[in-house]
Amino acid sequence: MTRARNAAGTRRHFLLSSAISAAVGTLAAAGIVTPAFAQANYPNKPIRLVVPFAAGGSTDLSARLVAEFAGRELGQTIVVDNKGGAGGSIGMEQVARAAPDGYTIGMATVSTHGSNPAIYPKLGYDPIKDFAPVTNVVAIPSVFAVHPSVPAKTMQEFIALAKAHPGKYTFASPGAGSLGHVNIENFMMLAKIDLLHVPYKGAGLALNDAVAGQVNAITDNLSSTLPHVKSGRLRALAVLGAQRSPQLPNVPTYAELGFKDMGDGGWFGIVAPAGTPQPVIDKLNAAIHKAMLNPEFKRKVEESGGTLVPTTPDQFKAQIQQAIARYARVVKTANIKLD
Numbered sequence: 001m002t003r004a005r006n007a008a009g010t011r012r013h014f015l016l017s018s019a020i021s022a023a024v025g026t027l028a029a030a031g032i033v034t035p036a037f038a039q040a041n042y043p044n045k046p047i048r049l050v051v052p053f054a055a056g057g058s059t060d061l062s063a064r065l066v067a068e069f070a071g072r073e074l075g076q077t078i079v080v081d082n083k084g085g086a087g088g089s090i091g092m093e094q095v096a097r098a099a100p101d102g103y104t105i106g107m108a109t110v111s112t113h114g115s116n117p118a119i120y121p122k123l124g125y126d127p128i129k130d131f132a133p134v135t136n137v138v139a140i141p142s143v144f145a146v147h148p149s150v151p152a153k154t155m156q157e158f159i160a161l162a163k164a165h166p167g168k169y170t171f172a173s174p175g176a177g178s179l180g181h182v183n184i185e186n187f188m189m190l191a192k193i194d195l196l197h198v199p200y201k202g203a204g205l206a207l208n209d210a211v212a213g214q215v216n217a218i219t220d221n222l223s224s225t226l227p228h229v230k231s232g233r234l235r236a237l238a239v240l241g242a243q244r245s246p247q248l249p250n251v252p253t254y255a256e257l258g259f260k261d262m263g264d265g266g267w268f269g270i271v272a273p274a275g276t277p278q279p280v281i282d283k284l285n286a287a288i289h290k291a292m293l294n295p296e297f298k299r300k301v302e303e304s305g306g307t308l309v310p311t312t313p314d315q316f317k318a319q320i321q322q323a324i325a326r327y328a329r330v331v332k333t334a335n336i337k338l339d
Helices: 002-029 035-040 058-074 086-097 111-119 155-164 179-191 203-212 222-230 278-292 295-303 313-334
Strands: 047-051 078-082 104-109 131-140 142-146 170-173 196-199 217-221 235-240 266-273
Touching: 035 278, 047 058, 047 086, 058 078, 058 104, 058 131, 058 266, 058 278, 058 295, 086 104, 086 111, 086 266, 104 111, 104 131, 111 179, 111 313, 131 278, 131 313, 142 179, 142 222, 155 235, 170 179, 170 203, 179 196, 179 217, 179 313, 203 217, 203 222, 217 222, 222 235, 266 278, 266 313, 278 295
Parallel strands: 047 078, 047 104, 170 196, 170 217
Antiparallel strands: 104 266, 131 266, 142 217, 142 235
């Protein structure tokens, strides 16, 4: 009897929720529901979370954690929609052009909102004007690593080698204009060294050749590089992050090595289209922050080599502006040009 009553109660709750959602939708279409009413009842239908990269990568993993755990807090389904291409620009343009009602949000990265605006002159969105930042979520460090055949045990030794043999040592990147490419261009300028860039069509191909010794060095996400460092097939010399990685406690950060202008590494955060009402932004921010307190959320992020970095919308906006300024300076100085 108790089980039957519970089932009946659950069904009544579902039917009531459905009826309310349908009524709100009908009234909204008729222009009867006010914006304040709609915001107070947000969300009353599934939310679309656009990931501007293919499924399976670090960005996608972070997005799916947000979808699962923040969806629970909001009492609504968050559907992950992977829209890869053009270094993340295609997906982000879709977010920028979406209705500013909180039902389409995007996973912004240091690529989509930092390096891409500096590299692509015909970018289909403005990283500041076209978006309303919600919160940063995960910081992902990258690692500069060399093949064991390179006779350098530390970054200082590698820099000395590179200065002694300008243009001899090669570095792999996922492609011309990629974040990996721009980060190494920045490092070369700061360290005053000359490495030979070898662009690949994707991070996986670049990493494979670095492990095989076809190229001397690579910078890639910690989660991708770590297994090869632990196995001895690559040697980590520096971490691009705000602090040392617990997985590589003996590897210094670029800042510790004297290269503070390298920045703090990659991040993945949530943005909405510009014009999204502030109460909706605040509700999303609160739900995501509460989700990040879940031990399972934190555990999965740390397993991928990441760190939780919850922020206010204004703090996240400032981080985006800092990334834009840094990469604009690098791209101009290194004369990186892409159509």
